[in-house]
Amino acid sequence: MTILVAPKPEAGSKPAQILEAAGRLFLENGYGAVSMDAVSKKANVSKATLYAHFGSKDELFRAMVACECASSTLEGIWDRAMAMPAADGLRLIGITFVTFVLSPKALAVHRVVLGEAHRFPELARAFYEAGPALMVARVSAYLEALNGRGELAIPDIDLATQQFFGLIKANLHMKLLLCLTERPSEATIQRFVDAAVDLFVRGYAPSAI
Amino acid sequence: MTILVAPKPEAGSKPAQILEAAGRLFLENGYGAVSMDAVSKKANVSKATLYAHFGSKDELFRAMVACECASSTLEGIWDRAMAMPAADGLRLIGITFVTFVLSPKALAVHRVVLGEAHRFPELARAFYEAGPALMVARVSAYLEALNGRGELAIPDIDLATQQFFGLIKANLHMKLLLCLTERPSEATIQRFVDAAVDLFVRGYAPSAI
DNA sequence: GTCTATAAATGGATAGAC
């Protein structure tokens, strides 16, 4: 499996200019609707230069996705969450995750990778490994810890992790992927996360078994 | 708002041939990767004929999505669910919904609409209205009924509906949209739905308040 | 490495005969 590395060339260099232009255009318009001409113009670079750095449109697309995936595992929150009571930790994780995943950039990456998943299956896989899979692993570990501390009683950690993500994304994610609604306010996100955590904690409370 | 009508021309006619070919190609390869040439060839029709029926590639794409949306609200299950105890009804709805939404066709439509949501925003909206929105409305009504019967105690029906869909789709939907895994077995679907319904019913049990 | 200019192919869309 191809590992998705984010090369991130030094800022200001031609490759960086090109990748940034490609990012804006591809993420805004999708793979098919963007020409190499458009990229070269947006990057203030000739097409020959473009092809000197990226051998083809496919390659540029892949590189751009890899670059945009520069994985935000949202470091920092895990230790903080671990130090809190279960519900508070879950809320922290939920808010952080939802805020990230509903950001315009994350949505755009999702959209373009989903839209081209047929044609770039390895890219879809690499994207998943570089992003969602990491989050899943972190949350699984966290839930395991809550189990260990006796705060929750989860029989199937894997399944519960997926449920947690499903709960906090609810329909918001899909609606935003479809461009059906503006980005929700902080208050709305808070409401969804609170409700999700309530349900989750109530459902997996040790006493509930 | 444009209503998404599914004209479905009489089987065997040229328009039907064209729409079928367009469906296969667009759903398999995405909008950008399919040429009108390819569609005409697959449909065994000349390009002129194609353009006689569908004025442009955009129009053909729209028509094809409309046709594929020929809305499956999964009639029939609602009355049956209504006659069951809450958990059984939810399981029936869950299984039916997940089986439908994880079908190759539904996934392909999702993928292509998502991928082109930027360029065809009205199409994305029409798709949502013709499919997901109807399901949401049905489930909301069902949950309301459960509330009325005293089997559940749901404070915010709208939110709970979204939670229910999020729970049963969990990560499966996203993974399949990304072509990361084969279609899950009946048993797997059953497992996910059972777990979702358990959590949901436990969380919204009247006694739990 | 970078540019200008261009090759070679393919794309969407149409003209005109039947």
Add this chain to the structure above:
DNA sequence: GTCTATCCATTTATAGAC
């Protein structure tokens, strides 16, 4: 309505000078 043949713009990709 349907076909064959074709137009013209655009696309990916490259050649050759600096």
